Amino acid sequence: MANPPPLTPEERDRIAQLHAEGKTRNDIARILGRSKSTITLAARGLGLTFDRSATAAATQAKQADAKARRAQLKLDLLDDAERLRLRLWEPTTVVLSTPKGPARVTLDLPPARDARDIMGAVQAAVRSHVDLDRLDISDGADAAKSMLGQLGEALQVAADQLNGTTSDE
Template sequence: MSREAPRPVTEETEEDVRQLHAEGCSRNEIARRLQRSGRTISVIAQRLGLSFDRTATEEATRARMADLAERRAILAEALQDDAERLTEQMWEPSVIYNFGGKDNDYNERDVPEPPADAKRALMSTAAQAIDRSLKLCPPESDQQGLAAVDAWLRGMMSD
């Protein structure tokens, strides 16, 4: 794989950078228009005594972080809902089934609630959902409550 030789930075390139900067273009926009790397544009701008306003970038970053926090909160709520549905299933009527015998027959039976192994699996899965929910959106001020819930979850999973 061959690399092209770097293009030299000419006075024309510097003038283009100066002009686009004066028009309010960002560093990345100038790089795109001139088909240069952002680093090259930064070096040219520094040499010309130009700087780029980072206010818009900082505001965009803050907005993005707020959006991500909101998405984590929504996901944490969905995980909490899942955990609640799973724990409710532990006490609802269930069907147990198996395949067996020489003909590999299918058999099922209705039971008033799931057997112990199914309850253990439901509780473990619910505990994982709660744990993930708490990691996505931990309580802000109740660290003792968080520790208690964590201990409860670990106890439920070890049973």
């Protein structure tokens, strides 16, 4: 794919103007019809940076909300597992076919097949609880992965600058 033409002095001035107006990098890229990396490189060359604090704060708030919802769901899943498990030891009414027609019979415990199904549901609830627990435990690892990803992107931008190319054009 052919490289796009270099930015004109007018485009660089327009980038500075739009940045001063508070436009985001993505907005400027859209307005000028240039790639995000081109705008990033030009802004950096002009000594400009883009404020990401609002985005970071919104992301943190959403993550905190999701973590709270997962915590409640984990508790609910344990409650579900406990309630289901109690059914293993309760009398159960079943309908049996008899020569005289269907008959309701109360058993001291659920039939083996029903007990197996109940245990499967208990296991599924507990497994879901554990999976949600693991998700919250892995938050620290995800933060490290995110930092490494950002470092990789920064290295790519630096390499592109050295080579005189941009990565997403």
